[in-house]
Structure formats: C-alpha cells, structure tokens
Amino acid sequence: MRISRILFLAWIPVQYIAAQEIPARLNTAAVEKTIRFLAADEMRGRAIFSPEIDKAANFIAASFKKSGLLPLQGNSFLQSFTVYSAAFRGLTANADQKELSKDNVIVITGEPELEVTEKSSYTISTINAGSSLFQEASTAVNNGRNNIVLIDESFAQDFKRLVFFKRNFLKRAGSTIFILGKPALQTYTIRASHVIKAHPAANIAGILPGRSRKNEYVIFSAHYDHVGVGKPVHADSVYNGANDDASGTTAVMLLADHFAALKNNERSIIFVAFTAEESGGFGSQYFSRQLDASKIAAMLNIEMIGTDSKWGKNSAYITGFEKSSLGTILQKNLAGSGFTFYPDPYPKEDLFYRSDNATLARLGVPAHTISTSKMDHEPHYHQPSDEVATLDLTNMTEIIRAIGISAASIIAGKDSPTRVKEE
Template sequence: MKNSFSILVALLGISVQAQVQPFIQKEEIIRIETELASDKMEGRAIFSPGIDSASVFIEKEFKKINLSYFKDLKNYRQEFDVKGQKANNVIGILPGKSKSEEFVIFSAHFDHLGFAKNGGDKIYNGANDDASGTTAVIALAKYFKELNQNERTIIFVAFTGEEEGGFGSKFFSENMNPDSVVAMFNIEMIGTDSKWGKNSAYITGFEKSDFGTILKKNLKGSNFNFNPDPYPTQQLFYRSDNARLAAQGVPAHTISTSKMDNELTYHKVNDDIKSIDFDNMIEIIKSIAISSQTIIKAIDTPTRVEKLKPRK
C-alpha cells in the first residue's frame, strides 16, 4: 500500500505541477491584440482620446495581473509634458526576490499614427506596429507573475510617442539609473513572419553585446531561432525605444520580425487585425519568455554595449 500511495502522490504531484505552470494563451493574445488595434482606439496617436483609451486598457490589464507600481507612482501612469501637452507611459513591475535593485525591462510602444488624411479607411490601426509588441508585454507580465521565479525586478512598460520621436522612452530613460538596468527586451512588430519564415525573429544590435547569444543558448534544442538584424543599413538599433538606454551602455535590444525591405503593412492603414499571424506571434512570445529566464533569474548577465548616441 505504501508504494502504491507514493506512486499516486507522485502522479498527483506531477499533475498539479503541470496545471500551475504558466503558459501563453492564444485566446488572451487575440483578445488583447484585437482590442488595442480596434477602430475605437482611433489609431492611438499621441495626445488623442484614442491613446488615452489604449492607456486605460493597458492599465486595467496590469491591474488584473496585480503588478506593483513603479518607483513612487500612485498608479500605472508615468505622466509627463511634451511641448505643453500631457502624455504618459504605462508601467508595472514585479519586484525581484533577491536582487530587487537590478532591473530587466520588457517594453513596447502603444502609440501609432492616428487618422489618415485621405482614402476610405482612415484609421491607422497599428496592429503590427506596435499593438503586437504591447500585447506581448502584457502576456509576458502575466506569464512571469504566475511563474514567480524572478530574482531580478522586472519592469513592464508601454511607451507613448515612439512614432513622434521617442518621447516616452526618452522621459523614462532620463529617470532611470542605467547602471541598474541589466537588460532591455524591446518588442517591436512581431505580428508577421520574418524573412526566414515562421519560428524566427531578429535582434537589433546583435553584435553589440552577448544578449542575443544568451537568448540563443536558452533556446538550444527548440525549433525557434533568433538571428542578427538582416537590415543593418536601416540602423534599426537606433530607431526604436531601446536606443535611449543603449546610448547609456545598457544591453537594450529590439526583437522584431518586420521585413523592413518589404513589409506591406508598415505605416499603412491595412496594418489591421487581419494582417496578424497569431500562431507565429504566440511562438515568438513563448520564445522570449523561455530565452529570457536565465537573465531574470540572475544566472546570466549580458555584457554592456559601448555607449552610443541615439539617432534623433
């Protein structure tokens, strides 16, 4: 009886453990992405009612996950002025267990281009650019909250104003000590296949630190691959929200699949929910979750990049 009972307990333990392991739910990815890219968000242009609606939605998602507030904020909004107008990032954190003063950032921008001036469809929905990245940040927040294994503090941030010059990431970076930031995973346009097809993405500035090498090591044996940026002449490392912290020496890189030489929806009104490959997008989010874990658990620390001047 004792052996049988032990076997039963072991089997039940495996079953319970399997049930509590977090996973990325397709239904949730579709729900979040669809809401952020909906017409009622009016293209999420900075300073618009649409971007405020998007901010409120992201804040509600962070609250459901039960993220903590960033620094001395009283809510999830990091507010600031841009030329006399109000703007805000949305930030939530998971405090680290043993190295709470070391930060790992997961970010994306939630603004887009608003309304087109001409044509029938006048809304730049920005499903790929960058509702896809923002959806990933929310999904990863939920994943790591449930996993509950982060030794370092994780910061989840949705930036505003990327399309107008990186206002949100500029303000955020100016209020961070770069020496405390171990790594930044900036997620930009992951809703379409990369130039290599499915189960692949690229990392901007791959050669500037061993960030990408760590991620590839953690995915060894899987069918997913992170590649160096295939569009070096476009200077993508300097063109997204990672650039501000990278300029200060942080291994801050952007993960993307966008075919920048031939992305048919880039900054166009047809960048809507119909353009998103959800199955592939989910695999990318899963791969970010898995490949980042030795960094958030303080097993790996990426090398610093040479201090850079961000592109204006």
C-alpha cells in the same frame, strides 16, 4: 501549424522546465483578444494626445494591475510627463549686414521669444556634404547646449524637414538654429517667436520586484501609440497599428501575466508601454531619465512581431546583435527548441538606434529590439491596412513564449549580458 503545449514544453531547456509552466493566458486566444482591443477601429490609431490613446493607456494599466504588478513609481501605473510643441509665429535673421531668407533658417527652441547675436555665446558648427544630416542635427538639438549649425547647401532638399524637431519635444535645455549655407557670421541677429504649448502624455509602467536582487532590473517594453487617422486609402482612414506596435504591446502585457504567475524572478522585472514613439521617442527618453542605467541588466524591446520574419515561422531577429551578448544568451536558452533568434538582417536601416531601446543603449545598457518586420517588404507598414487580419497570431504567440523562456536565465540572475559600448 500551432505548436501544442506539450510539444512547446518539450523544447524548453531542461534547467527551466519546472520554472516555466505556461500561464493559461499566454495563448493565442489571449493574444487575439488583447490585440483586437488595441487595434480596433474605435481606437482610431491611438494617436498621441488623443482620447483613444488615453483609453489604451487605461486598458494596459488595468491589465498590469490584474496581473499583480506594482506601479513603477508612486500609486499609478501611468508615468505622466509633458510633451511640448512650438508653433511658429515670426522670424527675422540678419548676418554680416545681409538679410537671411526665412526659408533658410529654422529655430528649434522652447523659448516663446528668442534673440540671438554674436554676443550670445552660441557654439557654431557645420554639417558638411556627405554627412548624416538627421543624425548630426539630432545630436545638436539634444546636446543641451545653445548651437548654431551651418548646413551645407547640398542638403537643401531635406532642410525643411528639420522642423520635425519642434513639432514635439521634451523640456529643452538649449536652443539650436539651423542655417542653410555658410555665412561668415561675424555679426548677426536672429529673432524668433513661437507659441509654446504643453501636452500631457504618459507611459504605463509596472514592476515585479525581485526576490534576491531587487535593485537589478530586466525590462520588457513596447510602444502603444500609433499615427492616428490619416489620408484615406481605399476609403479607410484609420491607421490601426496592429503590427506597429499593438503586437509588441500585447506581448508585454502577456509576459507580465507570465512572470507574475511564476513569482520566482530573482531580478526585478519592469514592464513598460511607451507613448510618443512615432513622434520622436519621447516616452522612452523620459522613462530612461528615471532610472539608473547601471542597474539595468537588460532591456528587451518588442516591436512588430505579428508577421512572419524573412526566415519564416518560429524566428525573429535582434537589432544590434553584435553590440552585446544578450542575443547569444537568448539563443542559448532556446537550444534545441526549433526557434531561432537571428542578427538584424537590415543593418543599413540602422534599426538599433531607431526604436525605444536606443536611449538606454546609448547609456551602455544591453538594450535591444526584437522584431520580425521585413524592412525590405512590409506592405502594411504605416498604412490603414495594418489590421489584425493581416497578422499571424499563432506564430506571434510562439514568439512571445520564446521571448519569455529565452530571458529566464537573465531574470534568474544566472546570466548578465555584456554592456553596450557607451556613445
């Protein structure tokens, strides 16, 4: 049953009742109108670099402007940057006077032509059997150094998947060469050739300046990209991404309306819709580089809130709940409300480091993702069937309201979550 406005206000913590009048737009009708635009067939799945994702970006930017936000930087809500891709052209590799199979060498670089020898001062490391292949590979690619990484042959089946790292990337400070097997590498010569292409991309970011603590920030975020058009399933090839993550983007847009109407935030609030989450998290990575992490009080990333959680309605979970006090604060502010934030029930999925909160969390920010997605059973995840008709928009509206109310004391500067231990 949909909670009425009177009942909803009755379960707001007493100290926030006067401050938390609900703007007219924060209702199920507004949720439905917004998400139907973002997840329409005409948006063709909002794939990165597509005309449709540009249309979505302009829609979100117009909403931020109408809400009364200011652009986070400059005169535009679009935070533009460049994503690169590397198309393979050629490779030769020799080690210890033996030719290496091209199938056993993957070069991750932003250089069109690369030649590496034993005199090139590359750091050589190993990913041993039993390690986390993709986690360690990601660390090597993103550490800003020149690396050769020898990978145990037990990972032979997954080795080719490492080409993911060169499909799309931000500007690289170093190159990484993955080699399946463990040659001695006393002497070696590796030459690789790629066509490097540049692609424009943009986050949409607006700010509501704080009244007394303008240089302290609370962030509400979601990603607005999805996977586009793909393999047909039951004659449907548009992967609409209604839950993933038009639901979170809708929440951010309506929360911008909510707090802009209140005009009582002491800390500044940043609202951001990220691009390229589905392609490697490049939007959030770029965004994080533009801010001083020490000034961010909290980040509430919102992902996949359109379906009921495993506990049913009026509930959601927070990834990495135990890593800071953010979740405890949010739940305290909802005491007596009937709404509950739970710790992430899927720890084996490592969700805390798989969404757009991860970059800032690694810098110590209490940055967490709020979700209801049942990771053990989401039949529409990354399927053409992820459409608005499969969502519970009434419950989704209550989740958005709960997020806004639960963050009130942080926005007011009364609560400051503990920091995540830097990694």
